[in-house]
Amino acid sequence: MSLVRVHNFSISLDGFGTGEGQSSEAHFGHAGQRLHEWMFGTRFWQAGGSGGVDDAFARQRGSLAERDPAIGAEIMGAGMFGHPGWHEDPEWKGAWGANPPYHIPVYVLTQHTRPSIEMEGGTTFHFIDSSPAEALKTAREAAGGLDVRLSGGPTVIRDFLAAGLVDYLHIVVVPILLGRGVRLWDGLEGLEEHYQVEATSSPSGVTHVTFTRSAG
């Protein structure tokens, strides 16, 4: 069965998945890199990093350099593909360079559709303006029976959760208070009733929270 999975999505203790004031220089706004420092400290990210629970969770996402054999397509929001206003730049191809770490078809949910962009390494960005359910149908067809990964940002993950479309959700709660930005959890009252929820704190200070869809 083709699952919808979210991996390594970091939020602050007060629930923000990105900060305020996003721009081409600050993809996460005033949050800077603080939501992701836990990952930079792992062996997944760099040689000599730690090999503990943070690393184990980070690796579930699959390799950055190669295609994850279990993942057939990716979905992301417009706010993750670029800073506000990227759609006015016809040359914008995302912030990941010529060879993005996806290596599969990536569906960007946006009102500003444009022709697909084929990148190096197997990544192709497709731009679609559709509901979460429709987008998932499209991505699943492209995935050919493999899983679909949902990258972010917080608005897209929230919309997919609200629509009941997510099978596995891995959230990393970082012990900082951003105070402002985009919240992940708004409007998701009772979400836990449909999932097995586990929390695992790490010596790095973050807590990994996983939501695994209950059978049946």
Add this chain to the structure above:
Amino acid sequence: MSLVRVHNFSISLDGFGTGEGQSSEAHFGHAGQRLHEWMFGTRFWQAGGSGGVDDAFARQRGSLAERDPAIGAEIMGAGMFGHPGWHEDPEWKGAWGANPPYHIPVYVLTQHTRPSIEMEGGTTFHFIDSSPAEALKTAREAAGGLDVRLSGGPTVIRDFLAAGLVDYLHIVVVPILLGRGVRLWDGLEGLEEHYQVEATSSPSGVTHVTFTRSAG
């Protein structure tokens, strides 16, 4: 030195310290008892309960039956002393029965002041209408050099945190999404800069997060 301490304050994963719709029958509104089930499962709460990390944290608060020798006074908000409208009931003496689990002077922050109420077991409720700093000054004098405990609810804890008056904060993050209620963290951007923050997840599913004021 007399410290200001918060113990066992439970919030949902989406940051609510109490639910919506508080009443005399539902002190935490639609949250019911879900924010506190972790504590009911401990030996602190009942014989035969668990003796792990939840129990260790619960006991830091001190005994419910006797006065904690380290705590000299307590501060709580009007919303914790009673459901909305309690001030219209001249007979309301809190929801803890004749012998409340404080055994010390308790300062209730409220615009609706009334004469102090002496209860059994050493608890006296005093009603004051003052700022966090003024309330703390009053409570500290009553505490005679001992610590001051801040009970809740979320609004009062948030106000004391914003005023920089809290030395130790123990939060219990419960893996449920309440969706609505009163948030703890609003307006506290950067709070972590003044504290050592640690997170410890428990087999019960909750995560204990402690903020310990940094020296100097």
